[in-house]
């Protein structure tokens with residue numbers, strides 16, 4: 001396994017990989033079995049895997065957890081080695097984000113749902129992901145469905161800007177009790193950890209209930225879900241129903257619906273989502 005941190009080293013390492021089909025797995029590190037599934041997905045399809053670890057300041061807002069985001073580099077490198085990753089890239093902030101950088105890649109859906117509560121977050125994500133695609137020129141890039149809005153936006157960026165690569169996605173990997181694996185789960189206290197799986201539990205119950213047919217019943221249903229989450233001890237940011245193809249509110253023509261939620265438990269913000277008709 002090659003581990004590089006500078007752009008020059010990366011270019012050199014990639015030139016020795018150029019004969020192989022390459023999959024890029026972008027991450028922020030603190031790797032867990034969700035990330036491992038992304039790597040295994042790429043490997044099972046015959047790709048050499050490059051994995052980037054970068055806690056991107058552009059996607060963090062004031063007061064968010066940029067400073068305290070976990071950075072267990074040596075455990076991450078061990079896991080990458082064990083999983084057969086070919087190349088790990090751990091760049092410095094100064095080479096990824098120039099001091100007076102103001103270019104942003106943006107999409108209107110980036111200001112909805114999570115974007116409404118984290119202004120500028122998805123512009124920061126799309127901009128860094130565009131840079132990573134540019135640096136690696138991978139054949140595919142693999143993302144998790146846990147970050148569903150992010151996945152949608154990256155797919156739109158690749159389609160609309162004609163990036164010459166394919167986006168592949170992997171289903172959300174969960175703990176034994178349903179909680180979506182996330183690097184931020186380690187922020188949860190013992191008592192919060194017991195409540196956390198009820199976020200997914202409430203989405204599953206919503207699916208069982210079935211999506212109401214008309215708009216006003218849907219709004220009342222979403223409010224009820226949010227109220228139930230509050231009763232359980234969460235502070236929901238939003239619970240929304242979106243059209244899978246547009247990530248906008250459902251219409252009569254919607255072919256698939258996704259229920260999205262983000263909610264705080266103490267100082268930890270959890271997100272989850274569920275396809276309503278799969």
Ligand SMILES: Nc1ncnc2c1ncn2[C@@H]1O[C@H](COP(=O)(O)OP(=O)(O)OP(=O)(O)O)[C@@H](O)[C@H]1O
Pocket residue numbers: 026027028029034035037038142143144145146147170171172173174180181182183184185
């Ligand atoms: N539980 C999971 N199942 C599948 N993919 C996941 C899971 N968690 C993260 N990923 C994917 O891994 C990639 C890197 O995500 P990231 O490094 O931010 O991990 P994370 O655990 O989501 O961290 P955070 O706690 O900051 O949300 C993204 O494509 C993300 O969707």
Ligand SMILES: CC(C)(CO)[C@@H](O)C(=O)[O-]
Pocket residue numbers: 026027028054056059125128129147150
């Ligand atoms: C895609 C990503 C690596 C961009 O910084 C990040 O948003 C993440 O880890 O999901």
Ligand code: BAL
Pocket residue numbers: 028059147
């Ligand atoms: N996985 C999402 C990255 C973020 O919350 O910044």
